């Protein structure tokens with residue numbers, strides 16, 4: 001079975017992925033965190049010096065760390081020819097451009113959410129948005145634990161993109177990312193985002209289609225981050241040995 005290298009090994013997701021890999025009988029080649037911040041090992045996972053060292057000993061890497069480090073991680077994947085799963089959120093258009101470029105020479109799977117439920121939900125949201133007119137207002141509500149540093153969540157954006165695709169519009173043209181003060185009435189066709197942070201919530205997402213006199217709500221609740229970790233391991237094992245290209249969880253899950 002493919003050896004998995006974990007970028008962000010000491011983080012909440014890194015540790016969950018090591019546990020999920022063990023449950024799946026997959027081998028973890030090692031991990032990295034921010035350079036200079038960790039001891040030699042985390043349990044059974046040896047910590048290496050940098051992404052290049054990790055890529056050299058791995059058949060595939062999973063990156064759940066920080067957008068700031070993405071470029072270095074992609075460079076290491078390209079140099080070693082080691083496929084990489086990117087689960088990090090908070091990505092800007094420039095990061096997506098880097099991923100597109102890297103995918104010309106190595107297999108890259110980028111997923112804002114690696115769970116089966118959320119990826120199926122995205123299909124349902126796209127289909128619903130396509131069938132309902134713009135007189136149905138779309139609002140996306142998400143809640144996460146108090147430690148989360150980016151907003152809206154990557155999954156919220158994924159669901160917003162699904163809704164925008166269903167309506168055949170660009171999300172950037174219709175997104176309303178937060179409201180405060182005298183905002184004026186809601187523009188028809190807007191896709192709104194509302195963000196809650198607190199406690200230990202693993203990840204709740206709700207897409208509300210609000211019509212005149214009725215509301216349709218589609219949602220997903222992660223009961224623990226184990227679902228993301230299982231999906232990440234599944235994606236890594238699927239990606240190892242693949243030809244260069246940019247892949248998604250839809251490819252892995254056959255959705």
Ligand SMILES: NC(=O)C1=CN([C@@H]2O[C@H](COP(=O)(O)OP(=O)(O)OC[C@H]3O[C@@H](n4cnc5c(N)ncnc54)[C@H](OP(=O)(O)O)[C@@H]3O)[C@@H](O)[C@H]2O)C=CC1
Nearest residue numbers: 008010011012013033034037065069087089112113114228
């Ligand atoms: N796609 C999905 O399904 C999911 C995605 N996520 C995303 O994964 C990311 C991580 O989440 P989470 O584990 O909760 O966050 P944590 O803060 O717990 O972990 C982040 C890890 O990344 C490490 N890190 C930070 N900067 C670098 C760097 N420059 N090089 C290498 N490692 C680095 C941190 O190391 P140090 O401690 O030394 O700073 C830490 O180990 C977030 O973007 C989150 O939104 C989370 C859950 C599911």
Ligand SMILES: O=C(O)C1=N[C@H](C(=O)O)C[C@H](O)C1
Nearest residue numbers: 089112148153154155202203
């Ligand atoms: O930071 C998290 O925890 C999560 N981040 C991802 C996101 O931003 O969508 C996925 C999941 O919701 C948990």
